[in-house]
Amino acid sequence: MSESGPQIPPDSELVERVRRGDTAAFDLLVARHMRRAFSIAYRLLGHREDAEDLAQDAFLAALERIDTFQPGRGFGPWIARIVVNRGLNARKARALRRTEAIPDDVPAPSTLPDRAAEQAELRARCRAALHALPEQQRIITELFELEGFTGAEIAEILEIPAGTVRWQLHEARKALRGALALYTTKPS
Amino acid sequence: MTRHFENDPERDPNLAALLRAAEPDAAAAMNWEHLGARISRHAELPLARRRRERRNRTHGVLALAAAACLAAVIAIQPSASSLKTSDPVLGLAAEQELDRLISGRAEAEALLQAALEGPERTGSRVGS
Numbered sequence: 001m002s003e004s005g006p007q008i009p010p011d012s013e014l015v016e017r018v019r020r021g022d023t024a025a026f027d028l029l030v031a032r033h034m035r036r037a038f039s040i041a042y043r044l045l046g047h048r049e050d051a052e053d054l055a056q057d058a059f060l061a062a063l064e065r066i067d068t069f070q071p072g073r074g075f076g077p078w079i080a081r082i083v084v085n086r087g088l089n090a091r092k093a094r095a096l097r098r099t100e101a102i103p104d105d106v107p108a109p110s111t112l113p114d115r116a117a118e119q120a121e122l123r124a125r126c127r128a129a130l131h132a133l134p135e136q137q138r139i140i141t142e143l144f145e146l147e148g149f150t151g152a153e154i155a156e157i158l159e160i161p162a163g164t165v166r167w168q169l170h171e172a173r174k175a176l177r178g179a180l181a182l183y184t185t186k187p188s
Numbered sequence: 189m190t191r192h193f194e195n196d197p198e199r200d201p202n203l204a205a206l207l208r209a210a211e212p213d214a215a216a217a218m219n220w221e222h223l224g225a226r227i228s229r230h231a232e233l234p235l236a237r238r239r240r241e242r243r244n245r246t247h248g249v250l251a252l253a254a255a256a257c258l259a260a261v262i263a264i265q266p267s268a269s270s271l272k273t274s275d276p277v278l279g280l281a282a283e284q285e286l287d288r289l290i291s292g293r294a295e296a297e298a299l300l301q302a303a304l305e306g307p308e309r310t311g312s313r314v315g316s
Contacts, residue, residue: 021239126210
């Protein structure tokens with residue numbers, strides 16, 4: 001009787017198999033990284049369908065360029081970099097077409113009216129504080145605090161020095177804590 | 189790489205919770221299977237192209253290797269290229285004799301003799 005379950009192939013092995021055209025390996029890579037790719041895309045675009053399209057485009061672009069992937073590096077930061085680059089381009093293109101609006105297309109969980117009002121206010125304040133940050137600081141903060149990337153990985157994703165990442169993160173946190181002092185001292 | 193990890197600040201769960209609250213949780217309403225299937229469907233063609241290219245490359249290498257082997261055999265066996273049509277072995281390849289050999293009408297001894305003596309004297313002997 002074997003003591004462990006089925007072997008989970010590392011990303012590097014899956015990438016090698018994808019290079020040979022292995023569909024199952026590609027599906028595994030997608031399943032493993034799709035959620036984070038979508039999450040980053042959604043934070044950049046603020047719209048679910050656009051985020052789905054962006055995640056899909058990013059994986060197909062990754063497949064197209066899979067031969068340039070360096071096996072020693074992580075696939076997660078690599079696909080995140082593609083999502084961020086394409087997402088920023090999409091934002092710029094969209095900004096030219098219309099003024100930015102972030103629709104709440106996902107229904108909020110049902111809550112009591114006063115609780116709902118409180119949450120709406122909190123959401124509005126947080127959003128305002130987040131969007132008041134310079135774009136790079138906001139992306140760094142989201143990648144670090146919400147997506148769980150390390151400073152080194154963020155440096156790789158955004159193609160900037162790790163020291164810059166740490167400094168920008170420090171500045172962003174300072175600004176956010178200042179803007180949300182009421183909530184950070186008294187968590188809801 | 190480790191140095192960067194050490195230099196990372198502590199995660200701030202309180203701040204993270206506030207940031208999560210800033211946007212609706214789109215992931216909760218997502219149908220991941222649907223998105224995964226959609227991506228896989230679009231990837232089918234490029235993946236098939238990769239498989240075909242790989243197959244073609246393999247076949248190309250095999251054909252090249254076969255050609256190289258053939259060239260090597262010819263190069264190290266000069267006698268093979270210097271065969272003349274009057275040689276006994278080629279003489280046997282004359283259409284009539286080959287026909288007799290295949291049909292079994294020629295006697296084995298006569299054929300052997302014909303091969304040894306050459307094409308000039310084979311016709312009547314094999315036929316007899």
